[in-house]
Amino acid sequence: MGLLLLAHLVAAVLAPVLVRWWGRSAYYALALVPAAGFGWLLAQLSTVLDGGTVDERTTWIPALDLDVTLRLDVLALSVAALVTGVGALVFVYCARYFEPGDEGLGRFAGVLMAFAGSMLGLVVADDMLLLYVFWELTTVFSFLLIGGSGAKVAGRRAAQQALVVTTAGGLAMLVGLVMVGQASGSYLLSEVVANPGSGPQVTVGILLVLAGAVTKSAMVPFHFWLPAAMEAPTPTSAYLHAAAMVKAGIYLVARLAPGFADTPGWRPVLIGLGLATMLLGGYRALRQYDLKLLLAFGTVSQLGFLMVLLGTGSREAAAAGVAMLLAHGLFKSTLFLCVGVVDHACGTRDLREISGLGRRLPVLAVTAGLAAASMAGLPPLLGFVGKEAAFTAFLDGGLESRTWALLTLLGLVLGSVLTVAYTARFLWGAFGSGGAVRRCAAGEPKPAHLHRPGPAFLAAPVLLAALGLLAGPFSSLLEPLVAPYADTLPLVAEEAEELKLWHGLQPALLLSLVTVLGGLALFTGRDAVARLQRRIAVDASADEGYWHTMRGLDRVAQTSTRSTQRGSLPTYLGVILTVLVLLPGSVLVLHAPWPDAVRPWDTPVQALVGVVVLGSAALAVRIRQRLSAVLVVGVTGYGVGVLFALQGAPDLALTQFLVETLTLVTFVLVLRKLPKDISERHRAKERTARGVIALAVGALMAGVGVVALGARTATPVSVDFPEQAYSFGGGENIVNVTLVDIRAWDTLLEISLLVVVATGVASLVFIRQRTGAVARATGDTRSARGRRAPRDRWLAASATLSPQRRSVILEVVTRVLFHTIVVLSVYLLFSGHNVPGGGFAGGLVAGLALVLRYLAGGRYELGEAAPVDPGKLLGSGLLLAGTTGIAGLLLGVDALQTTILERTVPVLGDVKLVTSLFFDMGVYLIVVGLVLDVLRSLGAQIDADDEHDEDPDPAEGQALATTAGGDR
């Protein structure tokens, strides 16, 4: 079986190729695949009829009990034979249904083949989850087949509707299957049905499974998708929406009935919905003009019939159900195929525009007539046998309660009356001589241009109709197929009736007579019926209900999205902070163990600094001037630096001060391009809300800090740092050893972060290119003002600045200090391992030196001071640091592990070199690169843009607008 399924898959993939090669005739070749399946099923007949099963098992996802477990028993075989047999014939039919040049033939063939395989898999699956897999696959392929090329809006809507409705049921079913499977300890249908289990989980589970079954099999109130699906080409309708897919729900009910028919709710749901569907479908079929729609509503009706029979859960009803299932598969696909032929022949399916086809296409008329007779339940066809069996079942038994059995019977008879009536309407409309309305003028007789179907086109329907005809008289041959399954259900009637054509003069025959006469009467009085239909339009509401639900969904979606997705950053931040206040905040209030004693500070100076920091933070919120606000924010940073110093951490303090300074410089560079004042557009209410949130968050953080610090009982890991730093890390400066050795891995990543940030700043300012030449004052470069820098003077490029921007004092200071600062930075780098300093601080100091050069001498001076590509600096720094990381691995120790080299060098004396120094040099380079990148982009480039603004020069064109946008 697995191989068969695989064959379908392969054929589906190959189908488009085959169609490209052989055109529509490729469908003949493709028909071989389901035909092979049919043949294989026949070969298994003897095994299965002897009560055996064919089992296959391949593990797939054992952790979820989802395995490819296949099992062929007699019920599976009957349905599978229908699926493959009709499937093969539908492929044969397709080869002539489509015109040679039709578009999308390959796609259609592939999808149809994939569907055929999924349907076969559904029937032979024993693992319930696997059954669900195939179940949903049929849904998806049905979606693709209904939508077709997507050119028609009705097709797209119908496809989506069918998809949504059946998937909704399918998902309910999935949950149900899991519930049932877990309750009964197995996901195998065969085992679950044998040991069904009970309890609320099973009951709810089974009802959810039924939700899947009734949506798939188009029961009221979910039936509307099926008529809409008639947008699909006729072969699809014949196969999916008559013979195969819509039977899936019925099949599943039949599968589960032996174990679960007594579950509370099972019978009321299935019999109730089944009868309602049978009546409603028949009633609606009576008013259709499109032959296909007429058949579609007929299908809905018949599915209701089948659901009643197979949902009843008694032997006699089930036997009738299986017979009816086969009969319906045969006659309904025949009828659809015939309608396809009619459509081809006349170019329309509207029964008001067709007349006299019976005379012109006698073979077709006879074929359709036979199938229709089977549908109406006329002897000697299989449909008659099934319907007789059904009537007998409920006359003699069917349900334990006689009242309910007879009521059900009444419903079935009424439904059958409607069936006869719409069958008559179908035959009369398609083949009779008189269309009812004849809107189409007599002068436009379509049959004149009749497109006469060839024998190949007719072969499939003729064969199917003939089978229906033969199966009637020989229906006792079907008994071995029907009985083994039916026997798994309890017999309610006194004795089991065998399937046969002639049971003698029994009440059931009388009922058949009644249905035929009643149906013909309804047909004769069709004008009255039409009037009634106009007055009582049952059901149109279901379809509307669907679209109403979808519109409602859209409304809910839009409302919910509008309220949660404001598109406003302050709102998002407010929400985040509110969550922070609510979640940890409520824990803090409700559960937190507050420490007994709190030591607020070590020295009162800390409190003083704290007040300054808090005050400037508050001030920062109020100040409107951007520059002042930034300065005040800077005070908070310096304040924190002071706290570090008070705590005895000079390194941290130094670094904090340097970072703060550099940040201020950067801010100032950027602020040049921004309006001076911060605009205040927020209403008072918003400001209050923000104030409340801010204060709450502040209080929360303080509270959490107290609680967390008060909870400490363990010794911190850092107590070992001083000793370890020296003995293992070879340095006396713990902070530096921590950075470049103990936690060098953090540092390596942090410097790569710096690299990225530098790159990012450059990316925003130099939109187009990063690797451009460094703007230098010497050589051929001229300033925008036309001044040329003398080569030999220190700080020469300051000459390129306009006089009002130059500051003599700054230039002088810079001349004095620049080299000193650079030397200092190098000293910090090398001494860092033992005294305050290190690569980071050193790099920052060097960066500040560059800042000084830039401020004093302008952008050309910056180019003079550092005539390198910052990208190269960043790259080399990262390479250096990264290499020390990987070197450890190459040398057979851990990554980033350091080695201490101690040598006596002639001139320098004892030199102790820790390899982490190389790492620190990498840090140094990267920090310098970062500062340089910031200065070049936010400083020099913006200068250039400004000069450009003042003195437009198209040749130097930069994406000015985007740059300005970048700073916003």
Add this chain to the structure above:
Amino acid sequence: MEDLIRVLTPLPVLLPLLGAAGALLVGRHPRTQRVLSIVVLSGVLAVSVALLVLADDQGATSVSVGGWPVPLGIVLVVDRLSALMLVVANTVTLGVLVFAVGQGMADGEETDTPLSIFHPTYLVLVAGVSNAFLAGDLFNLYVGFEVLLAASYVLLTLGGTAGRIRAGITYVVVSLMSSLVFLAAIALVYAATGTVNMAQLAVRLGELPAGTQLLLQSMLLVAFGIKAAVFPLSAWLPDSYPTAPAPVTAVFAGLLTKVGVYAIIRTNTLLFPDGALDDVLLWAALATMVIGILGAVAQTDIKRMLSFTLVSHIGYMVFGIALGTTAGLAGAVFYVVHHIAIQTTLFLATGLVERRGGTTNTEKLGGLAKASPLLAILFFVPAMNLAGIPPLSGFIGKLGLIEAGVALGGAGPYVLVGGAVLTSLLTLVAVARVWGRAFWRPRAVDTAEEDLEAIRPAAGTSATTAQLQENRLPRLMVAATAGFVVVTLALTVFGGVLYGVADRAAVDLVDRTPYLESVFGLQVIR
């Protein structure tokens, strides 16, 4: 073996960093940069696969970087979960890189886009992501996050158009906020326990009063909740992701939120195994799923729609975590793997849609199924996968979560199962609409054809319009996307193997001892 793991473990971080250094140094040679990046990421992927094989074979192992003894230095820990995440993440990063290279070459990147920005930044992003998965140290995890976030800031604003800058501001500020909360939480954790080594934290946190534990856990949860985009901390995501270039959005959507999910899994299992916040997580998961998917239904733009499904499906993973059972965690882990692959695939496919149709707005698109059947397949298969249509991997993950929810039972899990199923249906509605509008519906005015006429006035002589349009999709981009579709199908076919790994990973997570022993050896350090 020990030695091999010791050497391999730091490489997923070190190699991309060195690659980034190299890419910066050869900034003027685009071709060298491309080759370098691809070689580096292939190497990282190979290392990741080797680590997964080793981890699945031997369980968790740890490596101390810098050679420092355990609670002092930083350890990297490779267990089944982290190795699995590494493999998936680096498959995605490599594939997206190929796509980006394809796009770059097609666009004539040498002159137009900042190549020297993209490659180094992208490689650093990879290093950050890898480090987040490997970190055995809470602060190092933070550093990993920061690195990947910093790189993502740059990538998101690539090209500096107004829309990207606006989106970037939302993204950067919200991310900084989450980092701030995370950093504060780390400080508090250190204040309370005196360590940031996660294995040691696992022991020491358990000794704190329950209230303090809860406080610290909830702080961390808020921080990770923002990164993972758990409702109501998720609104930033749909406002920022869709504006970035296609490959960037693809890798963000696939990976970045999942790093947050990974962090939630890790902290909830290793550091706070009591499940004290599971109920909160459960309802957050429900809200994330439902409100997220409603957002997706309301969208007309494919990228925005996908961003909302991204948020929504984070809810699935949180659901699995909130269940707290082995089955729930296994489902969550599998779903993470699936979702990384599928979101990336869909965003790449959408990138192709944008190229072909000129927009991702479904109101303007149309007729793509006819114009490019290949593109239609490349979108349809992952779209169905996202909607959890069986037998695709999305279904497998969903099934695992449903089974876990039903197995646990109780009102909460059942409501969540219902929510998960509803979300699945609405996801299908959302993608089916996109399919109907962009692929099936014929285009009202075939603007693409007009464009074509304008671009190649003389080309109509030999090739049909359809063929021409086919030509417009650069081969490498299509190949990369197709590769991803194949990967997602492989997740389906080999779902059993993968689910096995996820299952064993979940067992380890619940057990905790494999992790602790890998760091401490057999003795447990206070």
